[in-house]
Amino acid sequence: LHRFDIVTAGELLAEFVAERPGQRFDVPGRFQGPFPSGAPAIFASQAARMGARVAYAGCVGSDGFGDLILDRLTADGIDTAAVGRDADYPTGTAFVRYRDDGDRDFIFNLAHSAAARLDVDDAGLERLADCRYLHVMGSSLSSPTAIALIDRLATRVRARGGRISFDPNIRAELMADPATRAAVLTRIDDCDVFLPSEADLAWLSHGEPEAETVARLLDERRMSLVVLKRAARGSEAFTSDHAPRRVAAYPVDERDPTGAGDCFGGALMAALAAGESLERALQLASAAGAHAVTRVGPMEGCSDRATLDALIASHGGAR
Numbered sequence: 001l002h003r004f005d006i007v008t009a010g011e012l013l014a015e016f017v018a019e020r021p022g023q024r025f026d027v028p029g030r031f032q033g034p035f036p037s038g039a040p041a042i043f044a045s046q047a048a049r050m051g052a053r054v055a056y057a058g059c060v061g062s063d064g065f066g067d068l069i070l071d072r073l074t075a076d077g078i079d080t081a082a083v084g085r086d087a088d089y090p091t092g093t094a095f096v097r098y099r100d101d102g103d104r105d106f107i108f109n110l111a112h113s114a115a116a117r118l119d120v121d122d123a124g125l126e127r128l129a130d131c132r133y134l135h136v137m138g139s140s141l142s143s144p145t146a147i148a149l150i151d152r153l154a155t156r157v158r159a160r161g162g163r164i165s166f167d168p169n170i171r172a173e174l175m176a177d178p179a180t181r182a183a184v185l186t187r188i189d190d191c192d193v194f195l196p197s198e199a200d201l202a203w204l205s206h207g208e209p210e211a212e213t214v215a216r217l218l219d220e221r222r223m224s225l226v227v228l229k230r231a232a233r234g235s236e237a238f239t240s241d242h243a244p245r246r247v248a249a250y251p252v253d254e255r256d257p258t259g260a261g262d263c264f265g266g267a268l269m270a271a272l273a274a275g276e277s278l279e280r281a282l283q284l285a286s287a288a289g290a291h292a293v294t295r296v297g298p299m300e301g302c303s304d305r306a307t308l309d310a311l312i313a314s315h316g317g318a319r
């Protein structure tokens with residue numbers, strides 16, 4: 001038996017959300033926040049709320065934003081022994097605005113924040129490596145220190161028989177860096193479960209049809225499960241030994257799309273780690289993604305099992 005079901009590592013940040021669609025960054029306006037955030041943290045919160053034993057490696061500053069984030073992780077029951085508090089650098093921040101067409105723009109302050117000072121000693125890494133799954137987000141591969149730490153952790157998880165899930169979570173703002181791009185490709189090569197969005201897959205496929213790219217990945221790489229996320233159009237799961245499984249989205253009133261993919265992934269991996277069937281895990285993941293978009297704030301739409309069971313039941317169970 002492993003100490004943890006799921007370990008995640010990466011950026012912890014305080015997020016501010018523009019209140020009005022179409023609001024700009026170059027004109028004064030109102031923002032809501034601070035909200036605890038960071039893609040791996042959203043994933044971790046969702047998985048922990050579903051009962052998975054989750055541990056986190058990250059770094060926050062010695063400031064109020066750091067308190068906000070640590071309080072939230074702790075309240076969700078996440079092990080934070082590997083969350084450092086940097087004395088010199090402030091907690092990372094992100095500002096998000098929604099364009100009129102629904103697309104998002106971010107301003108990140110990560111490179112010069114505590115988020116880029118992520119460090120865990122050998123004993124800490126060894127403790128974290130005792131897990132069933134390590135989950136990595138592409139957005140976490142944004143600094144040389146984070147890339148190196150996640151590499152070391154992945155090597156140790158592999159050595160102890162753990163599996164790796166990877167959500168490329170490609171953000172153009174971060175992917176301009178060649179080291180980040182190279183690290184994303186390394187993680188795609190090395191993962192067991194691959195969780196791209198349509199935009200992530202387009203980045204990989206250079207115009208080839210989606211199904212062909214997925215077939216090539218399953219054939220040529222280590223991964224054995226690919227789940228393609230299509231926002232309000234649901235998701236599709238691919239394995240090499242079964243026809244693709246289409247999963248419809250639950251119809252909900254979308255108030256803030258941020259965090260849907262992270263909650264989807266957190267629910268999927270928590271369910272798989274708990275031994276649920278792939279069909280059941282996909283249903284829970286779809287419900288978690290739908291629930292996430294009904295709340296403003298990146299982590300505010302994370303859900304527990306009872307909430308998801310109720311959402312699924314209210315739609316007659318099927319999907």
Ligand code: ATP
Nearest residue numbers: 197229230231232234235249259260261262289290
């Ligand atoms: P993120 O912005 O968190 O990175 P993503 O692009 O990784 O998101 P999405 O495809 O947007 O992931 O969302 C993941 C899943 O959540 C979808 O596959 C779907 O099941 C569910 N979902 C997302 N948006 C909606 C919506 N508006 N209504 C219902 N379900 C949704």
Ligand code: MG
Nearest residue numbers: 169197261262
């Ligand atoms: Mg995503």
